[in-house]
Amino acid sequence: MQLLDGTSCSQQIRQEIAEQVEQLKASGKRAPHLAAVLVGHDGASQNYVGMKARDCDEVGFNSTVIRMEESVSEQELLDKIAELNADDEIDGFIVQLPLPDHMDEDKVILAIDPRKDVDGFCPENVGNMSLGLPTFLSATPNGIMELFRRYNIETEGKHCVVLGRSNIVGTPMAILLSRNTNPGNATVTIAHSRTKNLKELCASADILIVAIGKTEFVTADMVKEGAVVIDVGQTRVPDSSKKSGFRNVGDVDFDNVKDKCSYLTYVTGGVGPMTRASLLQNTLKAYQRR
Numbered sequence: 001m002q003l004l005d006g007t008s009c010s011q012q013i014r015q016e017i018a019e020q021v022e023q024l025k026a027s028g029k030r031a032p033h034l035a036a037v038l039v040g041h042d043g044a045s046q047n048y049v050g051m052k053a054r055d056c057d058e059v060g061f062n063s064t065v066i067r068m069e070e071s072v073s074e075q076e077l078l079d080k081i082a083e084l085n086a087d088d089e090i091d092g093f094i095v096q097l098p099l100p101d102h103m104d105e106d107k108v109i110l111a112i113d114p115r116k117d118v119d120g121f122c123p124e125n126v127g128n129m130s131l132g133l134p135t136f137l138s139a140t141p142n143g144i145m146e147l148f149r150r151y152n153i154e155t156e157g158k159h160c161v162v163l164g165r166s167n168i169v170g171t172p173m174a175i176l177l178s179r180n181t182n183p184g185n186a187t188v189t190i191a192h193s194r195t196k197n198l199k200e201l202c203a204s205a206d207i208l209i210v211a212i213g214k215t216e217f218v219t220a221d222m223v224k225e226g227a228v229v230i231d232v233g234q235t236r237v238p239d240s241s242k243k244s245g246f247r248n249v250g251d252v253d254f255d256n257v258k259d260k261c262s263y264l265t266y267v268t269g270g271v272g273p274m275t276r277a278s279l280l281q282n283t284l285k286a287y288q289r290r
Helices: 006-026 043-059 074-086 105-111 123-131 139-150 170-178 198-203 254-260 271-289
Strands: 033-039 062-068 092-095 159-163 187-191 207-210 227-231 235-238 246-249 261-264
Touching (some): 006 139, 062 074, 092 271, 139 170, 170 207
Parallel strands (some): 033 062, 033 092, 159 207, 227 261
16 A cells, blocks of 8 residues: 655645746745635634645745634624635635534625635636636546555546545546546545445545545445545544644544555545645636636
8 A cells, every 4th residue: 555645745735836926926926815714713724724724935925814703794794705716816715614503604705806716616617617617627636636646546447436526526536537537537436424325435445535424434345445534524623642642643544554455545635735836826827717
């Protein structure tokens, strides 16, 4: 089994972007600018936004974090999005999810200018992705495609099972893998909680991508010998032995699955860094388009 090192791959991507930014600055142009809107004080969201800001510093981007209290009204958030849409100094921005319960996430996403939607969530960008047109690709699926590309993992003609059907990971992942591209050209099945014979279906997959949000859901008897397994899940669980008081657990039972895989991601240093690197790629693309 070989670990797919998202930390190393994302570092390569950041270095490539940093070199391009250095050239822009040398020619007298400003650096790309990424903004993030963070509503509330969710620990995981705060940590993730902080890492994105550090990524920007590393590659030479300008970055802005806009913090809003959890009690802020939906209209106040929409007004802030309108400001960012109109700000010529901001090339792309994200609204960190999840949002408080009193807000409609779909309404918020629809308010973002597709030209600045570097998360790739807006309907226009999702539609362009489905048609194979130039667009901002959803960051996590694109990060996984980059892992396949940089590790030369063969996807053509392979049976890929995507476990999870969210608009953020599962559905766009299936679309990207089924397209006539490299990586791509896979035969894709989307599975979910209502799928019959789920264990047998997963065990038939040459490539298994797990984004179901249930800790250690995929066990060894659900994995084909020699399969490529991508664990997208990351859940904080209490752990008194850790200084932080918690540890991150994936959707795959790593210890019992690893001996059956040809390639496998680990919950830390796997998909997460690649998602952040894809966000930087999209921000640079947004800058270049403008």
